[in-house]
Amino acid sequence: QWLAGTATLMASALASSPLWAADKIKPDAQSVLIVVDVQNCFLPGGSLAVKDGEQIIPLINQLGKAFRHVVITQDWHTQRHISFASSHPGKKPFDVVKLPYGDQVLWPDHCVQGTDGAALAKDLDLPHAQLIIRKGFNNEVDSYSAFLEADKKSSTGLASYLKERGLTKLFVVGLATDFCVAWSAIDARKAGLEVTVIEDATRGIDAQGSLAKAWADMLAAGVKRIQTADIAA
Numbered sequence: 001q002w003l004a005g006t007a008t009l010m011a012s013a014l015a016s017s018p019l020w021a022a023d024k025i026k027p028d029a030q031s032v033l034i035v036v037d038v039q040n041c042f043l044p045g046g047s048l049a050v051k052d053g054e055q056i057i058p059l060i061n062q063l064g065k066a067f068r069h070v071v072i073t074q075d076w077h078t079q080r081h082i083s084f085a086s087s088h089p090g091k092k093p094f095d096v097v098k099l100p101y102g103d104q105v106l107w108p109d110h111c112v113q114g115t116d117g118a119a120l121a122k123d124l125d126l127p128h129a130q131l132i133i134r135k136g137f138n139n140e141v142d143s144y145s146a147f148l149e150a151d152k153k154s155s156t157g158l159a160s161y162l163k164e165r166g167l168t169k170l171f172v173v174g175l176a177t178d179f180c181v182a183w184s185a186i187d188a189r190k191a192g193l194e195v196t197v198i199e200d201a202t203r204g205i206d207a208q209g210s211l212a213k214a215w216a217d218m219l220a221a222g223v224k225r226i227q228t229a230d231i232a233a
């Protein structure tokens with residue numbers, strides 16, 4: 001009993017401890033840092049603020065320096081987007097409704113096209129980012145994923161873009177871990193890409209256990225989990 005407990009503890013310590021210097025991951029020409037939705041609306045003071053979301057920005061800026069290739073995503077909704085509780089009379093944020101494509105969590109109005117809330121965080125320092133891809137611009141369909149909208153049919157084009165550019169090793173950071181990060185990571189796996197989420201450079205919304213579920217789903221899909229310190233500077 002004691003031995004089994006100790007072994008479990010040691011295994012979990014090993015799983016989360018930074019790699020030794022020689023084992024650190026060195027991003028190469030096929031590696032791309034995918035920075036998900038680091039936008040004002042998801043930061044403290046924003047309409048759908050993710051707790052401690054601002055804490056990931058220095059890590060992302062530091063990681064950015066280790067990557068030749070950087071892609072940024074931007075949640076980019078219409079004014080009366082179907083994912084907004086305000087578009088459904090009698091509903092409030094975090095209620096769930098049935099839409100033609102399945103269950104939809106309803107959110108406070110956020111990331112409306114062209115507004116300050118939708119702008120990228122001003123402290124993000126990624127001047128070499130090569131693509132900013134917007135999603136969720138279809139009024140009738142949400143898109144947590146940077147690859148596929150919630151109808152599971154409409155493509156954003158990102159998989160083809162990455163494929164054409166030979167970018168096959170994705171390192172995903174940003175907001176929120178349990179929604180746009182997780183859905184993007186899992187869809188990237190479905191597109192046959194190698195996917196690693198850098199856990200400490202993400203933060204979650206964690207509504208009703210969604211963070212633990214997202215990690216279980218990501219790991220089951222073959223997504224790897226590492227920390228910023230595991231990347232060679």
Ligand code: VGL
Nearest residue numbers: 037075107175176179180
């Ligand atoms: C997100 C909820 C609604 C996200 C976007 O970026 O994770 N979450 N829209």
Ligand code: ZN
Nearest residue numbers: 075083111136
């Ligand atoms: Zn959204």
